[in-house]
Amino acid sequence: MARPTSPFALTPSDLIALQGWLRMSTLEQSLAQRARILLLLADGLTPKAVSEQLQITPPTVFKWRKRYREAGIEGLSDLPRSGQPLKLGPEKINEILTLTTRRVPQEATHWSVRLMAKYARVTTWQVRQVWA
Template identity: 45%
Template sequence: MSEEERAELANLTASRQTSVRLSQRARIVLLAADGLQIQQIAEQLGIGRVQVARWRGRYAQMRLAGIERDLPRGAPPKKVDLAQLVELTTQS
C-alpha cells in the first residue's frame, strides 16, 4: 500500500463526513496493512471474520473503489427472449 493510499484511508476513518460503513472498511484495510491477522482485526472491531476477509479482498482487487460500495444484492435481472415471448403468447 502506498503512502497516498494510506493517507486517504486514514482521512476516511477520521472524517465525520464519511459513512460509518466506509469508515469501518477503511479501518479494516489499515489494520491489515499494519500486519494484523483477520481474527485480530475482527476482535478489535467487534465484527465477523468473514466480513473482514471480504473487505480486505475487495480492497486488494479494486483498491478504494472496492470498499466504497456494496455489491448489488439478489438475483441478476432476468433477460426476456422477445421472439420466444411473442411465439408463446400468439399460439393457442
C-alpha cells in the same frame, strides 16, 4: 493447522486517503469500518485479531481485504444492489409539476390523478407520489 496469513500492504497514497477518511465527520460508518479494517491489516494484525478488535466477523475482514486487493480503494464502496430502478427521473417529475401548475386539462376544470397520469404517460401511483 491454520494457513499463514498472506502479507498485506497499502499503497502510500491509499494509506493517506484511508487515514483522512477516519478524520472526516461526515463519512458513512460502513466506509469508516472498512478503512479501519484495512489500516489494522496494514499494521500487521491478523484477520482474526482485526475481527476481534473491531467486533466483526472474520468473513467481513476477508471480504474487504479481497475487494481492496482486486479493485483498490474504489472497491470499498458498495456495489449496486438488485431491485427495480427508479422509474421517474427529474425531468418527468418536472413535467408533471409543470402540467399541474401551468396548464388546465381540456376535458375538465382541474387535474385529477387519472387525467394527469394519462397526459404524463405514467401510473396514477406515480402521480400521487409526485403530488405528495
